[in-house]
Amino acid sequence: MATAALLDAAGIAVDVLEQTERPSDRSKATTVHPRTLEVLRSVRSGSISLADRMVAAGTPLPATHFGLLPELLDYRNLDTPFPFVLMLPQADTEAMLAAHLAARGVPVSRGVRVDHIAGEGDAVRLSCGGPGGAHARTAQWVVGADGARSTVRRALGIGFPGTEPTLCGFIADVELDAPPAHPHLWNAATGSLNALPLPSGGFRVFGCAARDTGLDPVAVRERRARPLARGELRELMTAIAGTDWGLRKVIWSSRNTDVTRHVERNRLGRVLLVGDAAHIHLPAGGQGMNVGIQDAANLAWKLAAEIHGWAPTRVVTGAQSYQAERLPIARRLADNTLAQAAISMTFSPAGAALRRLLGDLIAQGGDAAGGIAGWLSGLDVHYPPPGGAHPLAGHRVPDLSTEHSSLHALLAPDRFVLAAFGGPVPEVPVSTAPAATVVPAATAKKWAGLTLGLVRPDGHLADGWPRHPTPETLRSAVACWTQATSNRQTRNPS
Helix, strand or coil, X not given: CHHHHHHHHCCCCCCEEECCCCCCCCCCCCEECHHHXXXXXXXXXXXXXXXXXXXXXXXXXXXXXXXXCCXXXXXXXXXXXXXXXXXXXXXXXXXHHHHHHHHHCCCEEECCEEEEEEEECCEXXXXXXXXXXXXXXXXXXXXXXXXXXXXXXXXXXXCCCEECCCCEEEEEEEEECCCCCCCEEEECCCEEEEEEECCCCCEEEEEEEHHXXXXXXXXXXXXXXXXXXXXXXXXXXXHHHCCCCCEEEEEEEEEXXXXXXXXXXXXXXXXXXXXXXXXXXXXXXXXXXXXXXXXXXXXXXXHHHXXXXXXXXXXXXXXXXXXXXXXXXXXXXXXXXXXXXXXXXXXXXXXXXXXXXXXXXXXXXXXXXXXXXXXXXXXCCCCCCCXXXXXXXXXXXXXXXXXXXXXXXXXXXXEEEEEEECCCCCCCCCCCCCCCEEEEEEECCCXXXXXXXXXXXXXXXXXXXXXXXXXXXHHHHHHHHHCCCCCCCCCCCC
């Protein structure tokens, strides 16, 4: 739904096919990181953004964990309008997205199952099932956001390599009469048990018993397939912590594993993959939904540019394409979550020593803690700079104050911003239509030694200059991002 909302914001007509017949009240994801809130500011209903609505409904926490270490990463000094982790059940986020799409008139067809998909020239044919029976649909483009068992991915034959599961953990939303004083408990002999507060007043409880690690994949899958009953959850909590923390009510419960995979490619022709359809992992640090939404933010403006006819080759098949920029993020996500599994689920003296070492580094602050916080928050995620561009190209630009607003408030999936840092804005070069809108903005302070920067629709720097460039240099820089490469529009990239 986030992809649909961002594409709609870019002026693209979207239909959403949703297999479930009704919204789920189960929220496997509850953590929203700052960068996700930043990109959802461009999803607006009037003057109110989706990020504003989410913050109003959620519970902000000033710090978060890495690998369930007791030493927390402090978000309070991050350079963002959202210096916190937002606890908000995924069901609430999805409900807000659904309400936004309904208000925008974007059709959402529930109970529709996609059974097969195939490219046919300049279109994609979908074989669907549902309450109305089997039927076919045709679309110009398809974005597969259909989860870990993605039908779209399988139909295209896209490889999904990775590592097999070795552990089986648990997760539940509960009500507790005696919640713990510290949210994270770890014991080398018994396992890990954690509790985070939810806006509803309940708690998200999750963890893993030491006895449920070091398993073979078959055993993990067998255990994963069994429902987690209230009695077993109580027994697991007591075995790990010596208490069930006054478990009064179980709202829902499930199991999870450390199976880790990502696609070999996230685009084939007119079909693209986002979120869990492109990468799965241990739910560590609340990164799954966040990275998926950030996938959507990277994809939406580029696909909209291609559909509208102004996308240069660099964002379709080149070094700044969705695939080129986001596949390395999926690989890094896999490494990050596997590392957190080692830190949080290695129940041994060696595991305890590893936790002490990393915990001390985080407690000291500095580059180590800052680097981890930058990755988890999404604020330091960046892409390689294009050849000849400023070294900061590809980095996220902070939400600097402008004369009437702020830089991020000017961003939209169909808009570049030409930002003058601490000085006058030069005349914006006129691009040949069809092209992206380029909006001028004067910021209140300099940033990173630049005097001028061209900011992409997703908030990353396209190019920057320490001194004002000549009009011809600026015109060329804007054109290489906002004009289609000659004869490129008719190609069907693969």
